Amino acid sequence: MVGERVQHRPFDLPLLLHLCLLHLGDSGQPHLTPQSPVEEAVSIQGVRGNSVELDCGSGPAPVVVLWSFTPLGSLVPRPVAVTDGTSSKVEAGASALGVVSLRNSSLVLGELQEGARGHFLCQALHVSGAQLHTTYSYLTLAVLVPVSKPQVQLSDPSPVEGASAVATCIVREGTEPVTFAWRHQTPRGPGETRLGITEPLLWLDPVDRTHLGWYVCSASNAVNRLSSDGVFLDVIYGPEKPVITVEPLGFTEEGFWASEKEEVTLSCMAESNPPSHYVWLRDDAQVHTGPTYVIASAGRTHTGLYTCLAHNTHLDTRTQTTVQLTIYYPPAGQPSCAVLPTLGAVTLLCAWPGGLPTAQLRWEGPQKTGPTAPSNVTWSHAAVGLPNGSVFTCTSQHPALALPTFCRVKIWEPPKSPICWTTATVGDQFIMLSCEWPGGEPPAVLRWLDRQQQPLGSASSSLAIHLLQAQGDLAGKEFTCQGSHPLRTPDPYCRLQLEAPHLAVAESRVSVLEGEEAWLECALQEGTPPAQLLWLGPQQQQVEPGTSGFVLHPAGAQLRLQIRDADPVHHRGTYQCVARNAVGNSSQSVLLEVLSEICLGFFWYPAPPNVTIRRLTYGRHRREVQLQWAIQGPGNLTSFLVQRRASGSGPGSGAWETAASDIDPESRGWRLGGLDPGVLYAFRILALNHHTAGYPSEVKTPVDPPFSAYPAVLGAAGTGMVVATVVSLLVFQYAARHPRTFPCEWESKEKDPAQESPDAPVNVTITVTATP
Known part of the structure; x- marks a missing residue:
């Protein structure tokens, strides 16, 4: 930029004249004018890091040009560069100004440095006719520095609501004057807001939740304009009192209601920063954590008081809200019907407890209608003349149900007769007499009797069990199981007699070649089950599964003993098959011969x-x-x-x-x-x-x-x-x-x-x- 030219006094010329004479050599002695023109002073601005060109003035091309520089605050000029039009020289110390070069008579400063601030003088020697004269150009260079990228610093990045905070916009360098601007962006806002603050300090006093968000500072001067990165101001507050909503929405005088088996969603919201930590309580017992509690299928057990606790962990502050949730439901499941045998009659029971309100129940029989009652109803009906297969129906009605529900009971006689069997328990210390007469409604009543028809223990339904202490005198004794049913006369029964086991072997003498395998077989033929079969070796030791060379093959009432790689030394001898039950035991011997070469x-x-x-x-x-x-x-x-x-x-x-x-x-x-x-x-x-x-x-x-x-x-x-x-x-x-x-x-x-x-x-x- 070329400014106004300022008139200065002539500079002493002996050095320039000497240079001119050196340049002219023997071509003649020009005549020097006593006074040469002086250019006016010019003010120029350059930007640090950029390039600037200093003009030596107008007029004919000079013979010699000499540039010098006087720093601000100094009176001593320093040579910078000189040229005679064909050759040039740059002073080594001129690198502090930037990258110095000459373009004709102009001085070019590239990668301008701040050290180039000061006064530049261009002395030019001209030849006009037979005279030499000089011109002087004075230039004042101002080096402008761009503003650096601003940085925002917060006095407190996470102030508590009600406190004060200061945001400072820091610019490391830049030529004055520097102007500032502030912008604010909320996390959920539509866009940025210009705050109208032009100072480097932004005061927030007192801080409230509206100040939460990102803050950006812009700085500008005559050279450039830059903006800082956003800095987040996290205002800590809350929690406010929670608000609870329920879906699907249904109101009662006490709170909310929902239907059974519906999905119920309870939501809790409390304004807070950081966000609240939510805990759900049902009747003072924790059931969930998080803002939303979902009951996938509501049931009657979900009725109760639900409390949402909101906790700000940073401030350690808490708030809570409680609501009542009521689940409307019919009685669970279906009504249940049962029938019990009584003397000369059958007792019909129908029950369907629970529900809001309770269900109404009524019995109906093949020929007449029975009693009505809420929740459960009982009807005693005479068994005389009652046909086999009679059906009784219990009808249940509830306001929450569009149609009534039913349960039915069919009175029928169990087929055939009781079945008896025995089982040994606790290492054959006891014999369990079992009697079963399955089927029938109501179930048949069974009772065990001894040989003198005296009851053994109490009666039971469908299955009767009686324990006897195992002892030798039980062999041959007889026991009777007697059954009774309202529709069956006379009472049926079954009998059993306790017997010791009896055995049979396939061969009493088995011969095999040495190295082959032998098979010893025995089978249980009769006796009171259950019976245990086992083999004893020649030394009367029991053959256990996994014994080397022996393999047991149980198959129902049979037990086969496989002897691999028969050896006359180890395997030859008499084996015994033993059968044991809780009443007694028996055994059969088998002679094993292992034949070798003769x-x-x-x-x-x-x-x-x-x-x-x-x-x-x-x-x-x-x-x-x-x-x-x-x-x-x-x-x-x-x-x-x-x-x-x-x-x-x-x-x-x-x-x-x-x-x-x-x-x-x-x-x-x-x-x-x-x-x-x-x-x-x-x-x-x-x-x-x-x-x-x-x-x-x-x-x-x-x-x-x-x-x-x-x-x-x-x-x-x-x-x-x-x-x-x-x-x-x-x-x-x-x-x-x-x-x-x-x-x-x-x-x-x-x-x-x-x-x-x-x-x-x-x-x-x-x-x-x-x-x-």
Whole structure:
């Protein structure tokens, strides 16, 4: 900005003349005028950080230009820059003014600094004709500073309503004069409000809740205008007295009402900052926290006084409001009807308590109307001549119900007669006599009688129970349960007699080969239930579930004992199946023989080769089967043995019986007849070396052959024979291999050799091809 030019006295020129002479060199000596023109002083404004250009005046281009600067408060000028038109030089100390450069004769100050405030002098040497003369330009530079971004500080960010607060707008820098403006924004207001305050201080005295919100301060000067970030003034107040509303809205003289099973919403609002913490009380017991309490389905228990407590946790102040809520409801559920037997009559009961008001009840019978009463009504009706299946109805009416409700009672005789049974309790210390005669309305009355028809205990409905102390003299005693019903004559009864248990075993002697599994089976045949079945081992110890090598298989009145990997040392002996009930006990013995390889004189017969069943098919009408087999591995053999058993879980399903023996050692097939078509059989085959049996083959059940292939199957039975190589070992070799079992016991030739097992197990791979 160019201001008014001011006239100054000429400056001393010897230095400038010297510079001019240096510039002209030998071109001649110009004539200096005694007095040169002086430019008027100019005032210029620049903004810090921006650029400003200082003009050296008008006129022809000067030969030499010299710029100097005199800071405010100083009288000593400082050189800044000089140029002769072709070259220029900037004084190093001029960087305090900004980024200094020359543009022709003008001085350019970029990134203007506050240190550039002061007086600038431009001295220019001109050549006009044959004369040299100088001009002087005086400039005064004012550097303006923009206002910095204001910051608002609150004396108390969270004043309590009624106190005082001061908001201060702080501007770190800026050229005066600086003007201020304040704006206020409420949290829920429509927009900002200009407060009309132009001072840096905003006084709020006293503070009230309308002052809550954000405050923004704006500062401006000749250069710029900036606004602060909003600062929130949080005015603390409240809570006011709560206001309670109820939906759906219904008024009573005491307060509010709502219908049963409706959703009822109670809302509480109390002005407060910070927001109130709400607690709901029902009859002085806390039921909810929060401004809204929802009763999803109102019931009669929700009637009461509801209090909303509002708490300002910052001020620790509280207010409260209480209202009465009444739930209108009919009696809960449905009316209930019952009938009781009395001497020569039936007593009808109808009840439906509760409700506002109470329900009105009335009995109606097949031939007449009974009494009427609120809440409950009783009617005694004679049983004489009353038909079986008579229906009585109780009608219930209530103002809150559009239609009456009903309950009915049907008088009918229980079917059949009482049923008696016994149960042992508390470790068989007591015998519980139970008698039941289900059905009927009213329920039948039952009573236990001893052999002399004397009552045992009191009578009961539908189910009668009497406890007896368990003792041995109860065996054989008889007890009677007598029932009675208003529609039944004469009184029916049932009897029971207490008996000790009786047992039966599938086989009293079981023989298996060493290493195989044995099955011992027993079943409870008669006796007073319940009875406990258990097995005792050879040392009379009870076989418990989980005992190594033993598995118990209970099945109703049966208990099967499975002995895996039979060992003559540990498993051979007499086992006892024991049955116990509260009256007595009984037992049956089973001898288990575990057979090992047989020694004959001084010669031991080694185990024969293993056998694999290749084909097992039914013949005509399933009364015979065709069996084909093959041998595996080395060994000598003298014959084959075929065994069968009935598959299933019956008492005899685990016992093998010999179906064919002394089969020629060169045979590889056999036909077995005499089968029951209704029984599913399982078969296995063993190879024998004199009295030493090999491992049994896999167990198979026969299949039906294809119709077209049946003759071929029969023909193949006689052609698939394989001859095994006989290997004999001396008894001394056996002794060397089996020092613990030599000498072995003599076994009877009459024993089934198929029950013997070889000393060492042989792995057998079974491949089965079956036609469904």
